[in-house]
Amino acid sequence: MEQKKNNQVTKSLLWLLLLIIAVIIPWILGSNQYSVLLVTTVLLYGVMATLWNIIGGLAGQLDLGSFAYLGLGAFTSGTLLIRYNFTPWMGMILGGLVAAGFALLIGIPLFRFRIREVWYALTTCALVEILKVVFTMWEKVGGPVERYLPHYGSLYHMRFSSYIPYYYLMLGLLLIALGVNYRINKTRLGYYLKALGEDEIAAEVLGIDTRSCKLKALVCYSFLIGVTGGIYANMYGYIHPSFFDGQESIKVAILGIVGGRGITYGPLLAALLLVGIQEFLRASIGGDVSGLYLVIYSVILIVVVLFRPKGIATIFQDVYQRVFSRRGVEKKNVQ
Amino acid sequence: METIFQSVFSGVLMGCIYALIALGLSLIFGVMNVVNFAHGDFVMLSMYFTFWAGSLWGIDAVLTPLVTFPLLFLFGVIIYYGLISRTLREHYTIQIAITVGLMTFLRAITQLVWQARPRALTYSFIQGNIQVGGYVIALSRLVSAIISLIIIGSISYFLNRTWPGREIRATSDDLDAASLMGINYQKTYAIAFGLGSSLTAIAGGLLMTFQQVDPTMGLRFGLLSWCILALAGLGSLPGLLISGLIVGVSESLAMTFWDPRARLLVIYLIFVLVLWVRPRGIFGRK
Amino acid sequence: MCRKKINLGLMTRFSLVVLASFLIFSFTVVAETLPEKIVVGCLEPLTGAHAVFGTEAKVGIELAVQHINQAGGIQSLGGIPLELVTEDVGETAMSARLATESLISKHHPVAVLGLYISRLTTAASEITDREKVILVADALVDDVTEMGRQYLFRPAPKASMQGRSAVEFVLGAAEKAGISMEKVAILNEDSSFGRSNALGAVQGALDNGLTIVYQKEYPYDITDVSSIVHGIAAAEADFVVHCPYFMDAIIFAKTFRELGKIPKFIAGMGACGYTDPESIQALGEIAEGYSNTYSYNPAKDTPQNRKFVEEYTAKVGHIPTEAAGMNYYGMWILKEALELSGNLFPEDPLNPDNLRKAFLELDLTSGPAVEVFPTDHVTFDGKGDNPYARATILQVINGEPKVVWPFEDAETECIFPRLDATY
Missing domain, CATH: 3.40.50.2300 (Response regulator)
Incomplete structure (x- = not known):
């Protein structure tokens, strides 16, 4: 009992320490805008992959549509800012609602007709492309020409001239994302999701309303991604249909898978490592031999998936377990 | 009226080629239930091989499959033993992750080898047109469509009438029973995967008669073939052909009467609707 | 015991992180005395769907830098040579921003060339404007000069x-x-x-x-x-x-x-x-x-252009593409602006505002920059467009x-x- 409690305390201490590091990172990096942008980008992927974990990891639905919701959020908040000078602080919430509404619209028939596994994955993949075409053709809101978000350097318009505020926004979102993951994991919904993620038919036989469970997970995920989209648009300073990016959506799912499906901090870990490696390779050799860094990156990706199919988070779990269980064994021996 | 006919006919011809591209994927997914996200990039790779063979030895694009077919078969077998066979027992998401890794790898390596600029072969000898009562038909599309039909027919023959083909079908129907019957499923799978990827060599050769290739074109062929597969359902080759035609014709009609930008929109909408209404495809066997 | 060890490990790791960050930080702060070289950045899409343009553009920029240095560098600044630093901007706004920030924070260039695609230019020019780095753009979309960027100049004719x-x-x-x-x-x-x-x-x-x-x-x-x-x-x-x-x-x-x-x-x-x-x-x-x-005239019969076409063809195997040509003359125009800035503001020629003024003052009708430009007149209006550019x-x-x-x-x-x- 006591040991378990100790375990809990260590865990919370570890998290606290990480949080403190995360909070002071911008102060350390300070004047180097690149480093702050880099950590912010890593966090962005971390947020998206952690949110993806709700639908992809827990519920086992391979969603490849994250940038569809991101784009919807970005377009909602961006368009409101351009047209009506509406503050993105509210706009991003509305963006989240639009994304969640759209997800409901798609999710209800999708789950009603029991579309799952690869077909669910392909539907969401197609969704991103559909939205891209729709927004390219919808001249009033999208169109092929970039729409530049004005008011650079204004708090009301969430257009900061430094990345540090965006960093903290992303950090906040990350905490929310981790919190939501953690909460769902602890509640009945989490158990249901995990059950149906393992075996959907068995879960149905047990009397779980898989449809509403999946729908809840999808709405949670899409709403928060939509909110992220609002920040994304302001950070990059424009809106454009190319935000609906199929490749990047797949990348988010890959981060979730590589990190370890269903492990709360797994996707974040994968984002830290893989996005970090990719950016390091791009910045160091990308200018000399074009394309080489992607070769290296993809080889790393394949190797990781091949030898750690349960996710890289399991490496950390193993280490953690080994350290603590050994102590447990020692104690037992003493007793 | 003339425009409609012309448009439908263009669509039919392209549809046959699309069906050929999807055939390889159908073999791979239908037989071993492996989700190959890199299928479109296999097409891209074989188009590059076609370009390479064509420009190096001056072979006409239509004849390059003589060289690229065995090459792609070998490639498929290597990929199967190197990557796919290790993930057969894993969750399907792991297969997707592996094939996405492969997709990124192929994209990057082709760019490294052939640079980013699009490559194309010069005018093929099957290019030209025939005129039938005021309608103009592009010869390259016509020949490509006919070759696609022949290939689909012979694959159908192979699966139904020959031993290796029967083994593949048996394994796809019931892996355990087939194993008990003494079928070496690893070998069968490797053949199916090799065949699936070598079929893209033919498609690549045909596409290169009128198209060009660049490293980023993989995903769009990949998604296209998945759409056709979803329409067709598994195990029905005539169904695959008809689905290819549906996709080709609706694409062509959308381009003529609505907006060329909407071509993918129409295809994907059909895909999503068919999934909703008939999750097993229109012609599904299983 | 054991737990203490772990905490210690974490502490050391943490302090290592801090130490490393400080090291990076101290390296990036470069003293602003008389430079031995003028650093110029090349930001082009070298991977992804637009790599076909970026790779050609990069060769054009490299050749221009080589030629400028061979001709004696920036004469009005005592013959300082140019040094080129390159990064790949990929195909998304995200990678474009990262590359721009990375290049600017690591190398502190006085000017940057490239980006080619308008949405990448939109994303990156916000940074170049904030950091007051001149951006010689090669994206031809009309709107690129309509965003009110102060430090963006586009010599080529717009779309x-x-x-x-x-x-x-x-x-x-x-x-x-x-x-x-x-x-x-x-x-x-x-x-x-x-x-x-x-x-x-x-x-x-x-x-x-x-x-x-x-x-x-x-x-x-x-x-x-x-x-x-x-x-x-x-x-x-x-x-x-x-x-x-x-x-x-x-x-x-x-x-x-x-x-x-x-x-x-x-x-x-x-x-x-x-x-x-x-x-x-x-x-x-x-x-x-x-x-x-x-946007470039490969047939223009001038010594500088012949030299460029010849060397480019020898290197790449075909005559310069538009992307290569635009960046080649872009770099030469930048060189002329640096020369002018050296003459107008001898006390602080590399100050971004002085360089910007030099760009606005620029009125070229002869010289190597004009020899490779499709028309015979290079000057910039308040938006950063060249009103004399013709295709x-x-x-x-x-x-x-x-x-x-x-x-x-x-x-x-x-x-x-x-x-x-x-x-």
Whole structure:
């Protein structure tokens, strides 16, 4: 009992320490805008992959549509800012609602007709492309020409001239994302999701309303991604249909898978490592031999998936377990 | 009226080629239930091989499959033993992750080898047109469509009438029973995967008669073939052909009467609707 | 015991992180004394869908730096040489931003060239403006200079001007040949670049009293264009003005030929497309007679341009593409601005505001920069555009791209109408 409690305390201490590091990172990096942008980008992927974990990891639905919701959020908040000078602080919430509404619209028939596994994955993949075409053709809101978000350097318009505020926004979102993951994991919904993620038919036989469970997970995920989209648009300073990016959506799912499906901090870990490696390779050799860094990156990706199919988070779990269980064994021996 | 006919006919011809591209994927997914996200990039790779063979030895694009077919078969077998066979027992998401890794790898390596600029072969000898009562038909599309039909027919023959083909079908129907019957499923799978990827060599050769290739074109062929597969359902080759035609014709009609930008929109909408209404495809066997 | 150890490990790791960050930090803060080299950045898409332009542009920039240094560096600053640093901007706004921040924070360049794609330029120019780094842009979309960027300059002719030039060229050539042209079809790929070109062409067509009988936008990754070619023939367009992305030019040219429905003339507008060396090689004899606007004039008969074309061809295997040419003269114009800044503000020539003023003061009518520029006048208005920029038009004649317009600068007579026109 006591040991378990100790375990809990260590865990919370570890998290606290990480949080403190995360909070002071911008102060350390300070004047180097690149480093702050880099950590912010890593966090962005971390947020998206952690949110993806709700639908992809827990519920086992391979969603490849994250940038569809991101784009919807970005377009909602961006368009409101351009047209009506509406503050993105509210706009991003509305963006989240639009994304969640759209997800409901798609999710209800999708789950009603029991579309799952690869077909669910392909539907969401197609969704991103559909939205891209729709927004390219919808001249009033999208169109092929970039729409530049004005008011650079204004708090009301969430257009900061430094990345540090965006960093903290992303950090906040990350905490929310981790919190939501953690909460769902602890509640009945989490158990249901995990059950149906393992075996959907068995879960149905047990009397779980898989449809509403999946729908809840999808709405949670899409709403928060939509909110992220609002920040994304302001950070990059424009809106454009190319935000609906199929490749990047797949990348988010890959981060979730590589990190370890269903492990709360797994996707974040994968984002830290893989996005970090990719950016390091791009910045160091990308200018000399074009394309080489992607070769290296993809080889790393394949190797990781091949030898750690349960996710890289399991490496950390193993280490953690080994350290603590050994102590447990020692104690037992003493007793 | 003339425009409609012309448009439908263009669509039919392209549809046959699309069906050929999807055939390889159908073999791979239908037989071993492996989700190959890199299928479109296999097409891209074989188009590059076609370009390479064509420009190096001056072979006409239509004849390059003589060289690229065995090459792609070998490639498929290597990929199967190197990557796919290790993930057969894993969750399907792991297969997707592996094939996405492969997709990124192929994209990057082709760019490294052939640079980013699009490559194309010069005018093929099957290019030209025939005129039938005021309608103009592009010869390259016509020949490509006919070759696609022949290939689909012979694959159908192979699966139904020959031993290796029967083994593949048996394994796809019931892996355990087939194993008990003494079928070496690893070998069968490797053949199916090799065949699936070598079929893209033919498609690549045909596409290169009128198209060009660049490293980023993989995903769009990949998604296209998945759409056709979803329409067709598994195990029905005539169904695959008809689905290819549906996709080709609706694409062509959308381009003529609505907006060329909407071509993918129409295809994907059909895909999503068919999934909703008939999750097993229109012609599904299983 | 054990737990203490872990905490200790974490503490050491943490302090290592802090230490490392401080090290990076201290390295990046470079003392601002007299530099031995002037650092210039090259930010081009070297991977992804736009790599085809970026890789060529990079070679153009490298050659320009090499030539400038060979010629003695920046003379007004005592012959300081230029040093080039390069990063790949990828294909998304995210990677473009990362690359721009990375390059600027690591190397502190006085100016940056490139980005090529308008949405990458939109994302990156916010940073260059914040950091007060001159951006010599090579994205031709009109809107790039409409965002109110202070430190952005674009020497090349903007997209709408290219569209207009294509129409004017066809009309001029038709008049010379004594053919009347009334109906035009306008095609463009669906990016902001294609759109800008098409708008210019539409305006040009309307101003000249033409009827637009067919107009379509299509995605550049189109797999079959038969229906578009049939549509143009059904509309009986006299000529086609087309803004291809790059690869789509090949499929269009092949389909026009194969279906045998070829209008009197097909004029390309905007970057590359029909007259790019790669397209010509890929198309073989089908390329014959196609024309395309070009923001650079490879045939300009000046010593500097001959040298560039010669060395570029030796290095890459074909004549400079538009991307390479634009960046080559972009770098030379930057060099001239540095020279001027050295003369005007000898006490602080590399100060970004002084350099910006030098750019605005720039009025070049001779020298190496003008020798490689398509017209003979380089100057910048308040928005950063060069009002004297004009496109040239190249036509494929006997397998070689030849300058045919403006008529007074033409290398040879243009072939008009197309020899294989069928209606």
